[in-house]
Amino acid sequence: MARPFSVTALPGFGLIAVAVFVALYAPIVTLVAYSFNAANSITVWGGFSFRWYLAAWENRAVQEATIRSLIIATSASAVATTLATMAALGTTRRGRFRGQTMIYVMINQPLMVPEIVTAVALLIVFAGVRVATGYTGLGYLILAHSAFCIPFAYLPIRARLEGMDNSLETAAADLYASPWRTFRRVTLPMMAPGIAAGAMLAFVISLDDVIITEFVKTAGQDTLPTYMLGQMRRAITPEVNAISTALLALTVLLLTAFFLLGRKRS
Amino acid sequence: MATPTPAPGPMPPDRPGQAPDPIRARQIRNGWLLSAPALFILLIAASGPLAVMAVYSFLTPGDYGGVRWVFSTEGWFRVFFQRDIFDGTVSMADAHVTILWRSVRLSILTTAITFAVGFPTAWFIATRPPSRRAMWLFLITIPFWTNLLIRTFAINEVIRNEGILNSILIGIGLIERPIQILYTDTAVLIGMAYVYLPLMVLPLFAAIDRFDMRLLEAGYDLYADRWRVLRRVILPIVRPGIVAGSILVFVPSLGAYVTPRILGGGRNMMIGNFIELQFGQGRNWPLGAALSMMLLLIVLVALLFYVRAMNRAGGGSPHG
Amino acid sequence: MSDTVAVEARRAVKTFGQGEFAVRALDDVSVTIRKGEFFTLLGPSGCGKTTLLRLIAGFETPTSGRILLDGADITALPPNRRPVNTVFQSYALFPHLSVAQNIGFGLEMQGRPKSEVSETVERMLALVQLEAMAGRRPGQLSGGQQQRVALARALAPRPKVLLLDEPLSALDLKLRKEMQIELKRLQHETGITFVFVTHDQEEALTMSDRIGVMSQGKILQIGDPRSIYTAPNSRFVASFIGETNFLTGRMAPGGVTLDSGGMLALEAANAPPEGTPVTVAVRPEQVRLAPGDEDGALPATIAHWVYFGTDTHCHLHLADGTGVVARLQSPASGDPGLERGARVGLRFAPGAVQLLGD
Numbered sequence: 013m014a015r016p017f018s019v020t021a022l023p024g025f026g027l028i029a030v031a032v033f034v035a036l037y038a039p040i041v042t043l044v045a046y047s048f049n050a051a052n053s054i055t056v057w058g059g060f061s062f063r064w065y066l067a068a069w070e071n072r073a074v075q076e077a078t079i080r081s082l083i084i085a086t087s088a089s090a091v092a093t094t095l096a097t098m099a100a101l102g103t104t105r106r107g108r109f110r111g112q113t114m115i116y117v118m119i120n121q122p123l124m125v126p127e128i129v130t131a132v133a134l135l136i137v138f139a140g141v142r143v144a145t146g147y148t149g150l151g152y153l154i155l156a157h158s159a160f161c162i163p164f165a166y167l168p169i170r171a172r173l174e175g176m177d178n179s180l181e182t183a184a185a186d187l188y189a190s191p192w193r194t195f196r197r198v199t200l201p202m203m204a205p206g207i208a209a210g211a212m213l214a215f216v217i218s219l220d221d222v223i224i225t226e227f228v229k230t231a232g233q234d235t236l237p238t239y240m241l242g243q244m245r246r247a248i249t250p251e252v253n254a255i256s257t258a259l260l261a262l263t264v265l266l267l268t269a270f271f272l273l274g275r276k277r278s
Numbered sequence: 279m280a281t282p283t284p285a286p287g288p289m290p291p292d293r294p295g296q297a298p299d300p301i302r303a304r305q306i307r308n309g310w311l312l313s314a315p316a317l318f319i320l321l322i323a324a325s326g327p328l329a330v331m332a333v334y335s336f337l338t339p340g341d342y343g344g345v346r347w348v349f350s351t352e353g354w355f356r357v358f359f360q361r362d363i364f365d366g367t368v369s370m371a372d373a374h375v376t377i378l379w380r381s382v383r384l385s386i387l388t389t390a391i392t393f394a395v396g397f398p399t400a401w402f403i404a405t406r407p408p409s410r411r412a413m414w415l416f417l418i419t420i421p422f423w424t425n426l427l428i429r430t431f432a433i434n435e436v437i438r439n440e441g442i443l444n445s446i447l448i449g450i451g452l453i454e455r456p457i458q459i460l461y462t463d464t465a466v467l468i469g470m471a472y473v474y475l476p477l478m479v480l481p482l483f484a485a486i487d488r489f490d491m492r493l494l495e496a497g498y499d500l501y502a503d504r505w506r507v508l509r510r511v512i513l514p515i516v517r518p519g520i521v522a523g524s525i526l527v528f529v530p531s532l533g534a535y536v537t538p539r540i541l542g543g544g545r546n547m548m549i550g551n552f553i554e555l556q557f558g559q560g561r562n563w564p565l566g567a568a569l570s571m572m573l574l575l576i577v578l579v580a581l582l583f584y585v586r587a588m589n590r591a592g593g594g595s596p597h598g
Numbered sequence: 599m600s601d602t603v604a605v606e607a608r609r610a611v612k613t614f615g616q617g618e619f620a621v622r623a624l625d626d627v628s629v630t631i632r633k634g635e636f637f638t639l640l641g642p643s644g645c646g647k648t649t650l651l652r653l654i655a656g657f658e659t660p661t662s663g664r665i666l667l668d669g670a671d672i673t674a675l676p677p678n679r680r681p682v683n684t685v686f687q688s689y690a691l692f693p694h695l696s697v698a699q700n701i702g703f704g705l706e707m708q709g710r711p712k713s714e715v716s717e718t719v720e721r722m723l724a725l726v727q728l729e730a731m732a733g734r735r736p737g738q739l740s741g742g743q744q745q746r747v748a749l750a751r752a753l754a755p756r757p758k759v760l761l762l763d764e765p766l767s768a769l770d771l772k773l774r775k776e777m778q779i780e781l782k783r784l785q786h787e788t789g790i791t792f793v794f795v796t797h798d799q800e801e802a803l804t805m806s807d808r809i810g811v812m813s814q815g816k817i818l819q820i821g822d823p824r825s826i827y828t829a830p831n832s833r834f835v836a837s838f839i840g841e842t843n844f845l846t847g848r849m850a851p852g853g854v855t856l857d858s859g860g861m862l863a864l865e866a867a868n869a870p871p872e873g874t875p876v877t878v879a880v881r882p883e884q885v886r887l888a889p890g891d892e893d894g895a896l897p898a899t900i901a902h903w904v905y906f907g908t909d910t911h912c913h914l915h916l917a918d919g920t921g922v923v924a925r926l927q928s929p930a931s932g933d934p935g936l937e938r939g940a941r942v943g944l945r946f947a948p949g950a951v952q953l954l955g956d
Contacts, residue, residue, distance in 0.1 A: 016659040017676045019494050020405040022398070023504055029402030032395050036421050036475065039432035042442060046435065055440035095316035102312025109306045115313050118320050125328070126533025126577055128550040129570045133327035135557060136334055136567065139344065159323035162316055220425040223535050223550075227557075237427050244431065244540055253435075256428040267423055271416060495657055496690035498678045500704035501755065514694045 044260065047253035054250055064254035074255065077239040084150060084225075084235065085218040088157035089165070093211040095158070096165035097203070104173045122160040130160065131227035138228055148230045156228050157218045164217045165210035172206025205273055212266050219259070328574070335567035343561045353564030357572055374552070381548040384463065385531040388470040389524050392478040395471075396523065400482035404489075415483070422476035430537045433469045434460065437541075461543035469541040470531045477530070478523040485519020486512075518588060525584040529577050549573050603669065604633040604791040605654055605759050610663035612649050623649040624660070625815035631759075631793060632808075636785050638794045640802040641812035642838070647795045650812075651761050654793065656680050667758060678707075683752035684761040687768075689744045691736035697747050698723070698732040704755035722750040725784065742773045749784070759791045766801065778805055799839045803827065811835045828881075833954055836879040843885070843922045844954075845878045854878055854953075858916035860896045862946070866953045877954045882911070884950035885924035888943040895943025898922060903936045910934045914944070 047065070051058025068074045096119075103115055122130065138152045180202065184194040222237045229238060236255060243252050335353045337345040360371040403414040421429065437443050437459040444456035459465050489512065497507040513520070535550030542548070547555070549569065556566030612624040624646045631637045639647035652658045653665055656677030664673045672680055683704065691700050702719045710718075723729045726746040736744055745765060752760055762781075766774045782805055785792045796802055802809050803823045810820045811834075819831045830836035833844065847856040849872050853864040862878060870876065888895045898914040901921075905928065912924045912934075922944065928934060 017656060019498065019657060020491055021504075022401060022508060025398035025401050028395055028398040032399045032475070033417060036418070036472070038442075039429070039436045039472070040421065040424070042436055043428070043432040053440075054435050055438065055442075091319070095319060099313040099316040102309040106305050106309050109309060111310075115317065118317055118325060119313075121320065122324055124529075124577070124581060125324075126530065126550070126573055128533045128535045128553055129331075129574050130324060130327070131535075132553060132557065132566060132570045133331040134323065136563065137327040137330050155319070155323045159319050162320060166316075216423060220423075220427075222425075222427050227554075237425060240427055240431070241536070241540075244434075252431065256425070256431065259425055260428060263423055263425070264420060267420060490688075490690070492686060492688055492690045493692060495677075495684075496686060496692070497703075498657075498676070499655060499682075499684045500751070501678045501707040502703075503678060503707075506707060511692060515692075 044257045047257040049250045064250040068254045077234040077236045081235040087154045088218040089214040091158040092161035092214045093165045100169040120163045127223045131224045135227045161214035165214040168209040169206040331567045339562045353568040356565045357568050377552045388531045389527045391471045392475050396478035400479045404486040430540045465541040466538045469537040474527045477526040481522035482519045485516040521587045605631040606666040608664045610660045613661045635807040636792045638802040638806035638809045645812040646815040655684050681758045683757040685748050685752045685765045687763045689748040701751045722754045726750045762794045843880045849874045858918040858920045879952040882923045882925040884947040886945040890941035892943040900940045
């Protein structure tokens with residue numbers, strides 16, 4: 013029998029693709045593997061152990077950094093999602109109006125400006141504010157994170173909103189519901205998957221941020237990523253692997269939930 | 279509190295000279311009111327600071343960091359030139375140019391590498407049977423959402439002298455002693471390609487997914503071989519995806535900070551690291567601000583090219 | 599023999615899927631297509647006609663069996679090495695190339711010199727009357743124009759065989775009729791063997807030199823339009839092409855005893871033995887009405903009739919209730935003189951009665 017001719021096959025592509033997937037996951041697998049290293053090194057295997065997870069768990073600095081990360085991520089996600097929801101409602105399904113493009117540009121600006129530039133700009137501004145007010149709390153970080161999380165929350169919410177047809181809302185209005193009631197009982201529930209997706213995205217983005225946090229924070233105000241960055245300057249132990257694996261697991265969990273949510277609703 | 283009004287349907291665009299429609303006017307006003315809080319936050323923590331930074335680039339460095347509110351063009355001058363402290367002659371700031379050139383060079387190389395391996399990957403995913411495609415997409419998306427720091431660290435762990443890459447190469451007899459990869463330009467390149475690869479694959483996949491595979495049959499029917507089908511049929515049609523992917527890789531890699539820091543050590547600085555230096559040991563905030571503005575300008579120019587390329591690639595919808 | 603045969607499929611089988619989901623798109627199909635003829639594969643969707651076409655083009659490989667071109671076995675040849683070109687149902691014009699570049703694509707790929715390419719492209723444009731559109735992109739053309747570009751593109755490399763996969767299905771009726779005439783003309787002018795796929799039996803009848811009627815992966819009958827129409831060999835072919843009346847009965851000496859009563863005189867070579875149940879087919883236009891008590895005519899009652907301008911369709915019932923449709927030419931006066939419930943006799947034109955194989 014003759015070898016079948018595949019119209020979509022291109023020479024070597026399959027091989028390269030598989031190699032890419034292997035190369036993509038090999039470092040991550042290595043990282044996760046060595047988090048269970050009994051020995052002190054990140055490259056020499058000394059047996060299986062949970063010691064680094066324990067060490068990280070009991071490490072005071074790690075505890076504080078984790079709590080800080082979670083507080084910032086939760087707050088920033090809440091703020092960003094709320095603001096993004098309002099902005100999405102304000103810019104979709106209204107037809108085009110003047111200045112709409114400007115709003116898009118401003119909302120999506122954090123996606124276009126390199127993070128280092130924003131980080132530096134925030135450093136300058138907040139330095140001045142610090143001097144003027146003496147405030148050195150988490151407020152700066154929460155503010156900064158909220159700002160750059162807005163576009164990440166905005167995009168899925170907007171996508172969801174645009175995909176919604178408004179016949180249900182018209183029906184509600186027809187049935188004597190006030191605009192507020194219609195919003196609360198019809199629009200908002202229908203938007204819920206998009207809002208959930210936006211909130212999760214914002215949470216992950218905030219949790220993962222390195223550069224802006226590094227520049228904006230005051231001394232000692234570490235988040236998990238900045239703590240790890242600091243550790244990488246000194247003698248690296250598998251503790252970094254352990255923390256990384258934990259963060260990784262959290263991200264994968266959230267991502268899977270995100271995917272499944274999207275699959276179910278569609 | 280502005281109450282959101284359910285829109286009765288798609289609205290015609292605003293035209294000048296239209297009679298003012300009270301319902302429409304209220305809709306527009308509500309639109310602005312709803313967007314206002316988000317815009318406010320972005321103004322004070324994103325756009326506004328950029329303007330402040332622009333101002334700072336025209337100030338004088340303070341003695342212990344910070345600035346003195348004295349107008350000066352030194353910051354911008356120092357981006358490109360240096361002045362000999364003894365005889366005052368002006369020359370190109372070699373160190374700066376080297377760093378700038380390294381950043382541009384590495385970003386271009388990163389874009390090229392991610393395209394070279396990313397295109398086959400995107401093609402592979404797009405040509406899987408529909409039932410398995412979602413799984414492959416999911417597999418490429420996970421690294422995309424993984425923390426940048428974690429991924430860079432993972433590469434660090436792999437390419438260091440005691441890491442598995444060197445161990446494998448020694449093990450199969452290709453080399454005798456570990457190659458020093460870490461803390462070189464190559465390490466930064468590997469790191470950036472690794473980190474930004476999904477950003478190239480995803481837009482490429484989107485473009486290939488829209489590609490009409492029946493055109494391939496037409497190509498083969500008309501005597502083209504596989505390479506020519508790739509060059510003459512596939513690539514020209516998926517060009518918008520190529521442009522999108524290239525921009526999505528080039529822009530972040532130009533402003534990369536974490537990756538060159540962890541993989542390049544202190545010596546192989548890219549613009550991002552050099553900017554940070556001015557706010558640390560360098561103690562030259564205006565120079566740092568000017569450098570950041572430079573970076574921003576380059577990025578904006580790249581984005582403009584992208585928009586122009588996208589507009590030009592408008593004609594070419596496959597016949598259905 | 600082989601220099602009059604352009605394409606041949608020998609015992610071609612094509613199975614898709616595996617295990618219990620396996621589908622036999624082509625079930626042991628053999629057909630020879632002659633040089634220079636306009637051959638049509640006709641059948642309903644899913645019958646395998648497009649699969650057979652793709653087998654000839656090379657986009658699919660047969661699960662078993664062979665494809666021959668000019669006597670040579672091309673089964674293992676990839677499509678870009680077969681001197682066969684296709685006009686696709688969706689046209690598949692390259693959107694990023696102009697009309698002229700589309701038409702010249704095959705010649706370019708063959709490595710022809712630029713002068714030859716532009717000359718041939720010009721000739722092709724003139725052939726399909728699209729000279730003015732040479733610089734346009736496919737997206738700027740109408741459906742009919744795109745169809746002609748697809749045709750010109752496939753003809754430009756002078757293939758040995760041109761395959762057309764339902765190329766007219768997307769066109770509106772008037773355009774379709776025009777293109778049918780165009781295609782026929784082109785085929786004559788170029789002398790290239792055309793293999794045409796369609797589900798429209800009228801199209802097949804008007805355009806083809808020979809037709810292969812297909813159903814469920816098998817070729818049921820091959821013949822020229824007249825013999826397919828007047829002498830269908832099976833129920834399927836008879837009902838797929840035009841309209842047919844089916845009468846059941848048993849073989850008897852000299853003819854067939856009908857289940858509805860009465861006897862049909864029939865001469866048939868290779869007639870099955872006496873007593874075998876058979877089906878007989880008669881075209882509506884071969885049915886004549888005679889006075890009800892005429893000797894030798896089949897007794898029937900008029901159920902109703904429909905006036906169609908040139909024809910009148912008369913629906914009748916035989917003694918056992920079997921329905922028969924007769925197509926009568928409408929008389930000059932316009933009134934066919936038919937009465938509901940009237941008893942008439944049916945006669946069939948000599949030689950018009952077909953004994954079916956199933």
